[in-house]
Amino acid sequence: MRPARLITRLFPAFMLVTLLALGAALLYAEHAVRVFHENQTALELEAELQLLHEAAQARLGDEATLQSFLVESGRRADTRYTLIAPDGRVLADSQEDPARMENHAMRPEVRAARAGQIPARATRFSATRLETLLYTATLIGTNGDARPVLRAARPIKGLNTALRALEWHMFAVAVLIFALAALASYWLARRIARPLQALRATAEQYAAGDLTQRPPLSDIEEVAALAEAMKTMARQIDERIQLLSRARAESEAVLASMVEGVLAVNNAEAVIRLNRATAALLGVTPEQSVGRDLREVVRHPMLQDFILAALAGDQPSEKDMLLYAPDERHVTAHGTALRDAAGTRLGALVVLNDVTRIRRLENIQREFVANVSHELKTPITAIQGFVETLLGSDAHRPEDVRRFLEIVSRHTERLNSIIEDLLSLSRIEQEESGTLERADADLHALVDAAIPLCRAHFSGKDIAIENRCPEPMPARVNARLIEQALVNLLDNAVKFSPAGRLIVIEGARNGGGWKISVRDQGCGIAAEHLPRLFERFYRVDKARSRQSGGTGLGLAIVKHIVVAHGGSVGAESRLGQGSTFWLQLPA
Numbered sequence: 409m410r411p412a413r414l415i416t417r418l419f420p421a422f423m424l425v426t427l428l429a430l431g432a433a434l435l436y437a438e439h440a441v442r443v444f445h446e447n448q449t450a451l452e453l454e455a456e457l458q459l460l461h462e463a464a465q466a467r468l469g470d471e472a473t474l475q476s477f478l479v480e481s482g483r484r485a486d487t488r489y490t491l492i493a494p495d496g497r498v499l500a501d502s503q504e505d506p507a508r509m510e511n512h513a514m515r516p517e518v519r520a521a522r523a524g525q526i527p528a529r530a531t532r533f534s535a536t537r538l539e540t541l542l543y544t545a546t547l548i549g550t551n552g553d554a555r556p557v558l559r560a561a562r563p564i565k566g567l568n569t570a571l572r573a574l575e576w577h578m579f580a581v582a583v584l585i586f587a588l589a590a591l592a593s594y595w596l597a598r599r600i601a602r603p604l605q606a607l608r609a610t611a612e613q614y615a616a617g618d619l620t621q622r623p624p625l626s627d628i629e630e631v632a633a634l635a636e637a638m639k640t641m642a643r644q645i646d647e648r649i650q651l652l653s654r655a656r657a658e659s660e661a662v663l664a665s666m667v668e669g670v671l672a673v674n675n676a677e678a679v680i681r682l683n684r685a686t687a688a689l690l691g692v693t694p695e696q697s698v699g700r701d702l703r704e705v706v707r708h709p710m711l712q713d714f715i716l717a718a719l720a721g722d723q724p725s726e727k728d729m730l731l732y733a734p735d736e737r738h739v740t741a742h743g744t745a746l747r748d749a750a751g752t753r754l755g756a757l758v759v760l761n762d763v764t765r766i767r768r769l770e771n772i773q774r775e776f777v778a779n780v781s782h783e784l785k786t787p788i789t790a791i792q793g794f795v796e797t798l799l800g801s802d803a804h805r806p807e808d809v810r811r812f813l814e815i816v817s818r819h820t821e822r823l824n825s826i827i828e829d830l831l832s833l834s835r836i837e838q839e840e841s842g843t844l845e846r847a848d849a850d851l852h853a854l855v856d857a858a859i860p861l862c863r864a865h866f867s868g869k870d871i872a873i874e875n876r877c878p879e880p881m882p883a884r885v886n887a888r889l890i891e892q893a894l895v896n897l898l899d900n901a902v903k904f905s906p907a908g909r910l911i912v913i914e915g916a917r918n919g920g921g922w923k924i925s926v927r928d929q930g931c932g933i934a935a936e937h938l939p940r941l942f943e944r945f946y947r948v949d950k951a952r953s954r955q956s957g958g959t960g961l962g963l964a965i966v967k968h969i970v971v972a973h974g975g976s977v978g979a980e981s982r983l984g985q986g987s988t989f990w991l992q993l994p995a
């Protein structure tokens with residue numbers, strides 16, 4: 409059934425009940441009035457009969473006198489009187505000619521009177537008068553069974569007319585009552601419906617998400633209880649929503665802060681969760697990805713297959729793979745089935761570990777070992793060759809023996825310096841990983857100290873070194889390491905400068921720290937080598953570097969030292985026009 413408004417249900421029902429009640433009241437009132445009126449008339453007639461009784465009895469036997477007596481009495485009382493002989497013959501009648509009247513023995517009121525009923529009444533249609541009359545009858549006389557019956561009758565037409573008038577009155581009053589009842593019913597129906605409508609409005613606001621609304625107060629107990637229940641419900645829902653959104657925010661925060669990429673897919677192969685780390689790895693955004701098909705979000709066939717396998721399988725799985733776009737990343741993927749607390753399978757969860765850095769470090773390590781082995785092998789092979797030559801024969805000229813031994817000695821020195829450099833690199837690395845020991849120092853003084861330690865003083869090359877650093881240059885550094893870095897730079901500058909040139913060391917404030925540059929007028933370096941100069945074992949001209957005793961580790965050591973101080977290094981150079989190497993130390 410289609411639901412209708414409460415008022416359209418209540419109002420007609422009220423009106424129907426009012427109508428029925430009014431109708432019943434009207435019918436009953438009419439009936440009661442009629443009965444009362446008839447009774448009253450009958451009593452009047454009976455009283456009249458009582459009055460006539462004696463006189464009529466006195467005139468019994470003389471029908472002519474009787475007739476005129478009844479006519480006279482009837483005219484005065486406006487009543488019809490009839491005297492009926494015991495055999496039913498009409499002896500006299502106030503309104504008719506008794507001779508023409510039929511036998512009245514069987515008239516109900518006559519029979520009742522004869523049977524001794526008191527009162528003996530009847531309301532019926534009179535065949536003589538052709539209208540409905542109310543009759544009462546009584547026995548008169550004293551002659552045992554032969555007593556005549558005196559009857560009085562009055563038409564009830566007058567009663568009916570009076571009743572009709574009364575009915576119209578009552579009907580008018582009923583219409584008035586009905587109208588008033590209609591107004592009252594409408595008011596009542598609205599009074600019941602209005603708080604329910606207000607509750608409905610509040611419930612609709614709850615449904616729209618506004619749980620701050622309070623339901624309206626009501627003086628109807630049931631409605632007030634409903635409003636209270638709604639209020640409690642809204643509060644509980646609000647608490648639950650807050651709890652859920654807090655839990656959600658927490659889990660979002662956990663996921664967002666994870667370094668590992670997390671990706672969850674449901675059984676329909678759609679992405680249900682994806683954190684920032686995964687989004688960065690896949691080159692998508694979490695907002696665009698959630699809810700979309702796995703294949704639209706994950707463009708890497710290998711990863712796609714892995715996730716689909718995790719969705720299909722029950723066992724945790726692991727796989728290393730290379731993602732090409734948007735960047736080249738080495739990734740280790742772990743896949744497991746995703747289940748809820750009840751153990752129902754919801755999909756699969758994949759965790760992606762970005763192992764690019766580890767892979768790169770592993771590569772560097774591998775290359776380093778290969779380089780070291782190679783670097784060590786060259787002098788060792790040379791030493792081995794000359795020692796074997798010396799051992800192979802006794803017939804060497806003393807000057808050859810001397811020359812061979814000198815070569816062996818040079819290679820031993822080289823081995824030594826490579827090992828020295830490797831050791832200092834590893835020392836610096838260790839200090840880097842721990843906390844670097846620092847003290848207040850003057851960089852100008854450190855430059856002064858480094859100059860006499862550099863090879864210009866051993867090589868005997870005619871090269872001038874000038875310290876143009878401002879004085880003082882206070883800094884908090886590890887003096888021993890900074891000194892070593894400066895010596896390495898000066899060594900290179902001397903090594904790659906022809907005799908008679910100048911090397912200048914300058915210092916300047918830079919961003920709160922100091923920038924120290926070592927400028928030479930040497931051979932310079934081609935631009936393509938500049939980016940790789942600070943790599944271990946990187947040399948522009950291998951043969952020349954080796955000849956000059958270079959290990960290819962000098963600049964790597966400089967970089968390590970400066971980076972350990974939180975600074976940076978760089979080089980600018982033009983082939984044939986000298987080079988400038990600088991190091992920047994932070995404040």
Ligand code: ADP
Pocket residue numbers: 900901902904928930931932933941946947948949953954957958959960961962963964987
């Ligand atoms: P090496 O022990 O061979 O000098 P470094 O790491 O100190 O190793 O230097 C790496 C390379 O950079 C050198 O082999 C050389 O080719 C180049 N280099 C370094 N300093 C200079 C400079 N001042 N002038 C020209 N080339 C330089």
